[in-house]
Amino acid sequence: MKQVITGNSATAYGAKLSRPGVISAYPITPQTTIVEYIANFMADGELENTQYIKVESEHSAMASCISAGIAGSRVFTATSSHGLALMHEVLMWAAGARIPMVMVNVNRAMGPPWSVWADHQDSIAQRDTGWMQVFAENNQEILDLVIQSYKIAENSDVMLPNMITQDAFYLSHTVEPVDIPEQEAVDEFLPAYEPDHTVNIGKRQGFGSLVMPDNYMEFRYKMAKAMDDSRNIIKKTDAEFGKKFGRSYGGMMEFYKCEDADYVLLGAGTSVSTARQAVDELRKEGKKVGIAKLRYFRPFPYEEVRKLASMVKGIGVFERTFTFGHGGPFYNEVMGALYNDPAGSKPFIKNYILGLGGRDVKLDDVKDVFKNLEHETNNGITEEVQWHGLLKPQEVK
Amino acid sequence: MAKTYDELPIMPISDTSSEGVKTGSWRTYMPVIDLKKCVKCNNCWKFCPDVAIYIGEEGFPHVNYDYCKGCGICANECPTKAINMTRGDSE
Numbered sequence: 246m247k248q249v250i251t252g253n254s255a256t257a258y259g260a261k262l263s264r265p266g267v268i269s270a271y272p273i274t275p276q277t278t279i280v281e282y283i284a285n286f287m288a289d290g291e292l293e294n295t296q297y298i299k300v301e302s303e304h305s306a307m308a309s310c311i312s313a314g315i316a317g318s319r320v321f322t323a324t325s326s327h328g329l330a331l332m333h334e335v336l337m338w339a340a341g342a343r344i345p346m347v348m349v350n351v352n353r354a355m356g357p358p359w360s361v362w363a364d365h366q367d368s369i370a371q372r373d374t375g376w377m378q379v380f381a382e383n384n385q386e387i388l389d390l391v392i393q394s395y396k397i398a399e400n401s402d403v404m405l406p407n408m409i410t411q412d413a414f415y416l417s418h419t420v421e422p423v424d425i426p427e428q429e430a431v432d433e434f435l436p437a438y439e440p441d442h443t444v445n446i447g448k449r450q451g452f453g454s455l456v457m458p459d460n461y462m463e464f465r466y467k468m469a470k471a472m473d474d475s476r477n478i479i480k481k482t483d484a485e486f487g488k489k490f491g492r493s494y495g496g497m498m499e500f501y502k503c504e505d506a507d508y509v510l511l512g513a514g515t516s517v518s519t520a521r522q523a524v525d526e527l528r529k530e531g532k533k534v535g536i537a538k539l540r541y542f543r544p545f546p547y548e549e550v551r552k553l554a555s556m557v558k559g560i561g562v563f564e565r566t567f568t569f570g571h572g573g574p575f576y577n578e579v580m581g582a583l584y585n586d587p588a589g590s591k592p593f594i595k596n597y598i599l600g601l602g603g604r605d606v607k608l609d610d611v612k613d614v615f616k617n618l619e620h621e622t623n624n625g626i627t628e629e630v631q632w633h634g635l636l637k638p639q640e641v642k
Numbered sequence: 643m644a645k646t647y648d649e650l651p652i653m654p655i656s657d658t659s660s661e662g663v664k665t666g667s668w669r670t671y672m673p674v675i676d677l678k679k680c681v682k683c684n685n686c687w688k689f690c691p692d693v694a695i696y697i698g699e700e701g702f703p704h705v706n707y708d709y710c711k712g713c714g715i716c717a718n719e720c721p722t723k724a725i726n727m728t729r730g731d732s733e
Contacts, residue, residue: 343652404652442655449659456654459644464654466647 247424252416255384255423256323256349257282259391261292262431263347266318266438269298269309273328274361275413276351280323303328307335314344315452317443319395321346325413326353326367333371339406340375340468342453345398345438346406347391348376352514352565353413354602362603363412365514365566369542369574375468377407377475378543380513384421387411389492392426396435397482403475405468412565413603415515426490434489472544479541497546499538502528503556506535508618511553511579512563513539516599516606520563523611534615539575547582554583554590559622561614563597563633565606572596572630593622599633610634665692669712671727677702679724686716686725 250258256279260268272280286292298313300306303324310320324332329350339346354364368378377398381387387409394407411417444450456464480496487493502524503509510520517538527534537553537560539546553560562576571577576596583590597614600606614633621627675686686703687695694710695703705716717725 341653442651442653449657449661451656451658451660452653454654454656457644460650463645463647463650467650467652470647471652 246427247422249420250384250423251278251418251420252381252384252387252411253278253351253418254282255388256391256411257286258423258425259388260321260323260347260349261286262388262426262428263319263321263392263395263435264432264437265295265321267296267298267310267313267320268292268322269300269306269313269320270322270324271300271303271306271328273303273325275353275417276323276325276328276349278417279349279351303331304335307332307339310346311335311339311342311344314339314346315342315444317438317440319346319399319438320344321348321391323349323351325351326355326361329367329371330355333374336371336374336376336406338453341464343404343468343471344406345395345404347394347398348406348408349387349391350408350410351413351417352410358602360602361413363415363515363565363600364602365410365564368408368410369566369568371408372543372574375405375472376543377405377472377541379407379409379541380539381409381411381416382515382517382538384416384419384423385492386494387416388423388425389486389490389494392431392435393482393486395438397475397478399438400475400478400482401441403471403478405471405475410514412515424492430489434486476544476546476548479544494540495538497541497544498549498553499540500553501536501538503535503537503553505533506556507533507558508561508615508622509535509537509553509557509559510561510563510611510614510618511537511539511550511575513542513575514565516563516565516611519606519608520611523608523615526608527612527615532615532619542575542578545578545582547578550579550582551586551588551590554586554592555588557592559593559595559618561595561597561618563599563611563614565600567598567601573598576630593618593626595621595626596630597633598630604634664708665711666708669707669710670729671712671714672707672730673705673710673712673714673716673725674728674730675703675705676724676726679722681722681724683721685719685721689715689719691715
């Protein structure tokens with residue numbers, strides 16, 4: 246059934262359809278309405294087999310979810326920005342304890358300066374926690390990703406938590422037509438969660454207990470391997486979802502009009518939608534341009550990046566976040582993926598930082614970036630990392 | 643014994659309970675309750691972060707020295723100053 250709903254409503258529908266046993270979340274702008282939509286479902290008796298745990302902070306929300314996960318329940322939570330940062334310690338615990346939970350993070354800038362608008366730095370800063378991390382481009386993708394992510398996370402070869410991110414306000418508070426699948430179809434796709442290890446009443450056990458230096462590495466290697474192996478599970482699950490529901494998203498990374506492209510922008514989130522339109526318009530002018538939509542940041546799609554590098558002359562990595570010290574995180578990962586590329590592809594690559602703190606990434610911004618990318622590919626680079634749209638002091642002549 | 647990664651479960655699960663870990667040996671200061679001053683308010687029992695105080699048959703609190711780490715929170719919370727932190731032998 247199609248409805249016109251916000252990204253936060255799509256999140257709540259995705260959670261409801263996945264039949265979680267426990268939901269625990271703490272409200273924070275712009276995630277708050279997710280908590281409210283779920284509370285409505287609870288009040289209306291539409292989540293009769295779910296316990297909704299009210300907590301005093303995001304740290305406690307995540308701690309509740311971990312405990313429920315260890316008890317064998319499918320769990321869901323949602324947060325944003327500083328709330329996610331407060332969870333940092335327990336995010337590590339969730340991944341190390343191998344709880345296959347799903348969380349939606351509404352990407353919002355970190356303060357100060359205080360901001361409630363879209364920016365990817367909050368989730369990028371959780372890179373090393375052991376969580377999978379995937380960026381949604383529209384409200385339908387959010388809903389579909391919630392359902393897909395449980396299937397991926399709960400695969401016995403994966404068993405890692407999965408964070409879905411969606412852009413503040415551009416998705417969280419913007420309505421779009423979304424197809425809400427039938428519960429029966431979702432149940433067929435996503436059967437009940439049956440974990441191998443849970444706490445048992447009456448049996449004394451310690452979970453996540455002390456490990457001496459002679460075996461810590463082996464446990465971390467198992468996590469590393471699970472994250473690596475999840476790439477195939479992601480692709481398989483996305484394809485299976487496509488067969489069942491008629492929508493799939495290209496697995497790790499989507500190539501849009503890249504087959505014959507000379508210049509491609511690689512980015513994530515809602516600015517990809519704007520870039521698609523820019524590509525369509527520039528194509529009419531005869532420009533051979535395309536978009537590589539980065540979906541998964543963890544695990545990183547290094548094989549897809551290598552493939553893209555073999556196809557094009559210039560790649561512009563455009564991103565709504567920055568790693569203080571050197572360039573943007575996507576840029577660093579793209580460069581890192583290519584150094585040991587057996588094919589030895591070495592296209593021109595430049596980093597564009599734009600749209601921080603919710604500044605609009607407009608059609609003309611994307612066109613300007615494409616123009617700059619083409620020019621510098623053929624005439625040499627001026628600066629490795631360009632802050633596009635930055636208000637600079639006027640040059641004195 | 644250290645194991646290879648494929649021999650290990652996905653996360654460490656131990657079959658021993660933490661009951662076997664007697665943390666009383668960590669103690670430097672030892673709480674001693676003067677039951678003559680005690681008014682059975684149970685503040686010490688409520689505040690003990692290690693559940694090392696139990697209420698006996700007549701409603702008086704007692705310290706379980708197997709687990710008491712000697713933090714002194716009970717003595718601080720006692721309204722009648724009935725708990726003294728001493729350097730006496732923990733047993």
